[in-house]
Amino acid sequence: MEIQRVAERSQRVVVEVEKAIIGKRNLLRQIMTAVLAGGHVLLEDFPGLGKTLLANSFATALGLAFKRIQFTPDLLPGDITGGYVFNRASGEFELRTGPLFANIVLADEINRASPKTQSALLEAMQEYQVTLEGETMLLPRPFLVLATQNPIEYEGTFPLPEAQLDRFLMKLSVGYPSPDEEQEILRRRRERQQDNVTLKPITNAKELSEMREAVEQVYVDPDIEQYMVALVTATRKDSRIAVGASPRASLAFLKLARAWAVLDGRSYIIPDDVKQFITPVLAHRLILQPDLWMKRNAAQDVIHKVTSAVPVPVIEV
Template sequence: MSGPETDQLTPRLTPREAGVRAHAVLDEIERAVVGKRAALELVMLGVLAGGHVLIEDLPGLGKTLLARSFATVLGLDFRRIQFTPDLLPSDVTGAPFYDQRTGEMVFRPGPVFTHLLLADEINRTPPKTQAALLEAMAEGQVSVDGTTRRLPEPFVVIATDNPIEYEGTYTLPEAQLDRFLLRVRMGYLPVADEAAMLRRRLDRTTPEAVLTPLGTPAELVAMRDALERVEVDSDLVDYVVALIDGTRGNPQIQVGASPRGGLALVQLARARAVMAGRDYVVPEDVKAVAIPGLAHRVTLKPELWVRRITADDVVAGVVQRVPTPRTTPRTATQTPAQPSSGASGVPAAGKPADAPVGA
């Protein structure tokens, strides 16, 4: 979906412009997904950073609606795979079949050939089928019968995982969890927001809100390209490495985060800076994405399960112990926007610039 023609039609975006578009997308999605702005922002960070998102939560909390809403508003092709124990790898990637009219073998693409794929209950399918999807996630391509086929660009996987049902499930191993850029939990709605959701349903007299597409695949690629113009100072690079190293030397952690975790933190922090209308990363950006970006990449020691200590708790402790670098604020002439205080918003949307996104 990209190339010389696409580059000519899609303007080059500044980080501020990309952030304004991202907030417009979130505002539109909130017409359908009520009361989950923090979760929506985290998913948007993952989409902007060019990664895949794992949503781990209970049934009925709007995970499917969230994925479908992102596809609609971003103008992306959307497919859904309901993972079951009898699902085969060819059901995901596609397979060749015999065309009786031509007498030739013709490849029939699977649902993975799309822009945004919802992998629903990914832990309900056997490891062989999981691996077929994870290969596509890591390589952006599918190899069948010795032929490699590129997936569309952009390609985003939003996978869901039910954390409470273990019968008939195949838990994703840590090496495969590492392929997801971040993990998101939605949680129950507060009482006021749940009442507002029910009132909206009664007022519109239709099952779901009709959302307006605000972009195209090429525009999403341009928004991602804007991240490459977000500066990361050397002291922040050292800070990211210190956080990663802190997970490896922690007595509560059996296996620490891989180097892929450091790359994820950098890209997520850049995406958060874009959401704040900045072209540079601050320490608060790294802190805000540390738990969703690292907690699923570490393996805790078995005895912590009995004590009900989660990976989120341990990573939060690592963030608290690692010294935060002191950066020199830039002048107004060096930055495209000067938010007041809070990091998830842009001035045009009236958002503060240093409050943790989804924290």
């Protein structure tokens, strides 16, 4: 598929989702970028900002199967992977797949699940498979996890292990709407006379796979590759950071920058494609020194100071 066609298709998906999610164009483009790049997204924000609606709307616009998992402390691995159930009529065990067997899975309040359940989800996120009774089963492709967590409630939660956080391509925040945007939400609800927003599919799983193949053809200048590596390496040398970003961060920059360039209809990336993903890629991958844990926005401040010292390459277009 040609780059321009991918850009046009992606734009139509974003516009369709905007019928339900108002005033968040850049956020929607970032999530569409993750869809094209083939990575999972962690949404961390307050309740009521439309995180669930966002995930459901993208699934509908992309024409993909969608499942929602409400994570709770008593959730078991079998509740999300499924398992074998004895059928008395046939006298045999039958497989009943869990909600992980979908294209887009919303892991709602992911940090409320126990580590045992998290481990089952980790296998799905990394290997795109689940193991049931010693048998490995592949998940549908494409497979994307959109996870949410509340940044203010810590009672009854289990902090996500660093290995799992590292599997998320990026962490995003929805944010509150402006007063005008919030009034627009009320106006649209009043006019449609129902809560549900009707969306139509713009693409499908097969076409999305072709769109992802087009992203792989985007040219990356060696100087920009070096810039990506330098950003990640800088986090490993700063005294305020106890543990820096892993090579997955460099790969995340590469995947996201390529996909963002495609959204803009370009077959090459520029430094700005990388710069705008610095915080989304690095914020959840760094472990700061203990004296910074209680400071608000400490991670963003450290990231800004560390990465601003990295020289940006000049590329001739």
